[in-house]
Amino acid sequence: MIKFILRRLLVTIPVLLGIVFLVFALARLVPGDPCRAILGERATDAVCNDFIARYGLDQPIPIQFGKYLEQLASGDLGNSIKHSRPVTELLIERLPTTIELTVLAMLLAISVGVPLGLLSAYRRNSPVDVGTMMFANLGVSIPVFVLGLLLAFLFAIVLKDTPFSLPPSGRLSSGVSVEPLAEVWGLESWTGPPRAILDFVSGIYIFSGLISGQWGAAADAFRHLILPAIALGTIPLAIIARITRSSLLEVMGLDYVRTARAKGLGERAVILRHAARNALLPVVTIIGLQLGALLSGAVLTETVFNLAGVGRSLFEAISGRDYVVIQGFTLLIAVTYVTVNLIVDVSYGFLDPRIRPS
Amino acid sequence: MNRSPKWSPLVALAATLALVFAACGTAATSPSATTAPATPAPSAEASTSPFEGTVYPETGEAPCGVAPYTGQLKKITAVDALTVEFQLCGPDAAFLPKIAFSAFGIHDSDYLAAHAADGSYLDQPNGTGPYTLKEWSKGNRMVFEAFDGYWGDKALTPNLEFRWSDEAAQRLLELQSGNVDGIDNPGTSDIATIQADSSLQFAPRPGLNTMYLGFNNTIKPWDDVRVRQAIAMGINRQQIVDNFYPAGSTVADYFTPCEIPFACEGDKTWGFDPTAAKQLLADAGFPNGFETKIQFRAAVRGYLPDPPVIATEIQQQLKANLGITATLDLQESGAFLDANAAGTLEGIFILGWGADYPDPSNFLDYHFGSGSGKKFGAPFKGIVDALNTGVASADPAARTAAYTIANNQIKENVPAVIIAHGASGAAYKADVKNAYASVFGAEVFATMKAGDRDTFVFMQNAEPLSLYCGDESDGETLRACEMVNESLYRYEVGGAASIPSLATECTANADSTVWTCKLRPGVKFHDGADLDANDVVVSYAVEWDTQHPLRKGRSGAFEYFPGLWGGFLNPPAS
C-alpha cells in the first residue's frame, strides 16, 4: 500500500511541473500587454514603456520563466500587477468566498442528490423515479448562468417582501459584518502565517461567525449564499442523483444482494444495509471529480451573483492581462485538483483492494 | 477595523514616525520661506515652532521647454503656512479646473512620509474629506463613517457604504429589492422603469462626453477624405441617439460638448445626407461600398451605454446607407486601447472621451493635438496649429477664434466622425434627499440623506482600485477617493464650475503664469494633523517628480499628471 501511495506521489511530480509550465506559457500567450489593460486610455506610450520595464515584462520569456521558477521555489507567488499587492494576500481575500460557495453547493448536492438517487432506484420506474430522472436530466442541461439569473429574478424581485425573499448578490447585508476572529478572540498581536491563517478562516463568514458566536452575521452570510449555492450545486446534484441510482441498481444485481434478498430480508433493509454502502463507492469518486467542474461553474456563478471569489478574480485577471494573478490562481486550482484526486485515488485503493496495482 | 494583518502595528509605527518628523521639523528648508505663519496656526507643533515653507524643486526651477521636460509647472512654493504659489512655464487658462481634479487631492506630508514607502496609504487613506474609511473588505464592500472634525458641513448620513457590480441589471435588482440606496448608471432601457416606479427616483447626468467613430488616415480607404466625409454624412446620428441612448443624450455637432466654454465655435459637423454620401463614395471609387471591420470594446461608458448594440446599429447603417459591409470585431479593452495608441486598428473604431475638466483642450488636444500620436494616423497641421493657439491663450476672443478654426478644420478633414453626447444618470430610492448625479461622476454623498437610515449604500460599476488617487485614472476609483480626499478646488454640486475647497481662493497674476492659492484655515486631516502649505507642495511634488522619495502609488504610472500638466519632472528615459 505504501508503495502504491509513493508511486502515485512520484507520478504527481511531473504533472505539477507540467502545470507550472502550462500556466506560465498560457499567461504569456495572452496577447496585449497589461499596461493599457490596467492603466486605461489615459496612459501614454512613455508611461507604458516605463510600466512594462518596471515589471520586467520587457525581458526575454525564458528569463522571465527562470525568475518565476526561482520565485515559486521560495514560496512566493509574486505581486499582482493590477492591485500591486502580493497574490497570496489576494488569495487570502478571495479564496474563502469560493470555499464557502463550493462547500455549500456540494453539501446541497450530496444531501439532496444521494437520497433522491436511492429513492428513485428503490422505486424504479415509478412516477417518483421518472420525475427525479427528468429533474436530474434538466439539472445537468440548464446553463449555470441562466439558472442563476432566473433564481435572482424569482427570489429577489417576484418574492420581494415575502418571507422567501433572498438577497441577489453580495456576501452580507449593509450594516452587518462578521468581526474577524483575531478581534473576537483578542489575538490582534499575532503576526505572520498564523495571523494569515486566522484571517483566512475569518473570511469564511458562515464558519467563523458560527465558531465565534456571531449567529446573526453567520445567518446573514448564509442567506446570501443560498441562491448561488443552488445555482452552482444543481449540476453536481443531478449527476450524483443519477450515479447513485445507477450504481445502486448495478449492485442490486450482484450475488450477495440476491443472497440477502433470498434470506428474506425486506427490500428496504437490503438496500440500506447491504447495497447502499457499496453503491456509494463510485459516488465518492465522482464527488472528488466534480471539484474541477464546480470551479468552472464558480466562474459563472460568482459573476452572476457578484461574489468576489477565485473564479471571478481569475476571469478578471485573464481579461486584464494580470499575468501574476493568472499564474498564481490557476496554479493553486490545479494543485488542489491534483491533490484531491490523489486523495481520492489513494482512499479508493484502501476501500477497494482490486484497484491496487500488483 | 481593517482585517489585513499588518495594519495595526503599522499605524503605531506611523504615529511614532509622525511624531519624530514633527519633532525634527521639516528637513528641507528653503531660503525663500517666510518666517512666521500668517494666521494663527491651530496645531500644537506649529504654534511652538515657526512655519518653514518648502519649495519644489528644492533648488532652482523646472527646465521649462528644455527636453526632455515637457511640463507646464515651473515651481511650487509654500510662501507661508496657508499660502501656496504655483509658477507655470506659460499661461494656463484651465488652471482652476485642473487643480479641482480629484487626482490632485492634498495629503498630509507627514502621513505620506510614513505610509508611502510600504504602500499602506493605498488602502489606509488619511484625507480631509467628510468621510473616513472604516472598513474595506476587498472584493466585497467599502464602509465609511462621517468625519467628526470635518471643516465643512458634516455628512448628513453617518455611514456610507460602497458596493459594486458591473452588471446594470444587478445594480437595478439591488435597488429594487431595497438593499442599496443608490446605483450608478442604470441601463438605458431601465430608466423608464425607474421613472415609473414611485419608490425610486432618477437623477440625470448630462453627457459631458463624446462618442465618435475613428479611423486611421494612413490606412486605405481612410486615406481618402471623401471616404471619411461619406461616413460622416452616411450615419443617421439622430436615429442612433433616439433608439440606443438614454433620454437626455444629444446628437453631437462638435467634438467637445457645448456645456464647455469655447467648445462650440465654428461650423457644425456634417448632417445626415445618404445621397451625397453615396456620391462621395462613388467619386472615391467605391460605388458599391467595401468591406471593413467595426472595432470596439465591451466597456460601458457614459458615451457608449451599450457597446455591442450600438456597434450592431452602426454596422446596419453602414450597410443600408452606404453599402459598406462591416464585421463586428469585439476586442479586449486593453488590447484595443493598445492597438489604438499604436495606430494599428485598420477598421472603423468606436471610442469616446469623458471630460476630466471642463476645457476644450481636454477633448481636442488629446485626440488631434501635437501630442496625439498615431491614433488617427497622421495629425492634421491646421488642427494642431489652432489647438496650440487655443490652449496657450487666456484671452477669450483669441480662444474663440482659435477654436473656430479648429472645429472648422475638424469638419473639413473628418479625422473622426462625431456621433453623440451620451447622457447617463444615477438612481436612488425616493426618500433619498438631495439626490443628484455629478457631470464628472463625482457625487458628494455627504450632502445626501438616506431617509431615516443611518447607512447610505451606493452601488457603482466597479471596485475602487486604491484610495490614493494621485496614481489612479478610473472613475470608480476617483469617486471613492473624493469621499476621503479633497483638492484645492472642487466642482460645484450638480454643475461643472470650479469652486474653492481646501483653498479659499486662487488668483492669477496678469498673464496667468503665477497662481497664488490661499488655504482654508483650521482644516484637519482624519488623523488630527493640520493642513498647511507644505502638504500642498509635497502632494504635488510626489506626482510631479519621478525621482521623489515619497512617490509610490499603486501602479507607479501616475498617468493623469502628465496628461493635465504636460509632463513629469525627471521624465523616465524612453
Next chain:
Amino acid sequence: MNEQPQPLAASDPLIADPIATTRPASLWRDTIGGVLRQRSAVVGLAILSLLVFVAVFAPLIATHDPDGRLLGVEEGVTQRAAPCIHLLGCPADEPQHLFGTDGNFRDVFSRVVYGARTSLVIGFAAIGFAIIVGTAIGALAGYVGGWLDNVLMRLMDIVLAFPSLLLAIAIVTAVGASLINALFAIGIVSVPIYARVARASVLATKESDYVTASRALGESGFGILIRRIMPNSLTPLIVQGTLGIGGAVLEIAALAFVGVTGDLSRPEWGSMIGLERNQLFNAPHIILAPGLAITLTVLAFNLLGDGLRDALDPRLNR
C-alpha cells in the same frame, strides 16, 4: 424491478465477445433495437431530430432575416418588444414576432432558429475533434505502453487539472477570440476524456485471445490496432461523445456568454444571452428563448447518451 433485477454484470457483449464484431449487421440491428427500447433515448432522439430539422431548414422556418434590423423596415416594430402572436390575441396592428424582438430590432425567433446551426455544428465539430485526437493519443498510449503511455497520460492529467471552462477561456484569449478558436479550445479541453476511454478499452482487449490469434496470423501491429482493437472502443466513445456534445453546447454558450467567441453578428444562443443579460427584468424573453434552446439541446444529447449507455453497455453505468 423487485422481481427482475437486470443481470447487469452477466454479459458484456461488445468488449468480451469478439464474434460480435464479425456480425456487424446484426450488431447494429441489436443496437438500434436496444436504443429504441430506452424511453429516454427515444425522447432524446426525437428532440434532437427536431433540432437538426430546424437547423437544416432554418431559412424556411425563420420568419425574418436573423441579422436584419427591422427599424424603419417594418411598420410599428419596437425595440425589445415582447412576443406577439396574432393567434394568441396579440393586436393585429402590432407586427407578429413569435419570441419578440431584441435590442437591435431583430426577430428573436429567427435568431434562435439560426442559432441551432451554430450550436449543433460547433458541438459536433468540437467533440469530433476531441474524439479523433483523444482516441489517437489514448490508443497509442494503451497499445505501445511503457514510457510513451506514461508521458501521454501525464500530459492528459495536466490538461485535466484545470477547470475546463477556465482553460478554454484562457486558450481562446491567448489565440484570439473567435468561434473557430472557441471550437478548438473546447475540443482541446475535452481530449483527455476520450484519451482515457480509448486507452482503457485498448488495454482491455490488447491481450485477448482473438488479438493474440491475429498476431499469430502475422497481421501487423498497426493493422491489429485499427481492425481488431479499435472497433471495441467505438461503443464507449460514442456514448461518451454523445454526452460530451451536450457539454460542449453548454461550454460554447458559456464562452459566448462571457464574450470570448468574437463575431457578435452571428446568431448564437450564448452570446444572445450574454449581450442582453442586463435586460432580464424588462425583456426576459430575449434571455429565456435562447436559454430554453440551450437547455433543450443539452437535454436531448444527455437523454440520448444515457439511453445509448443503458442499451449498449450496462457496465459503463457508473
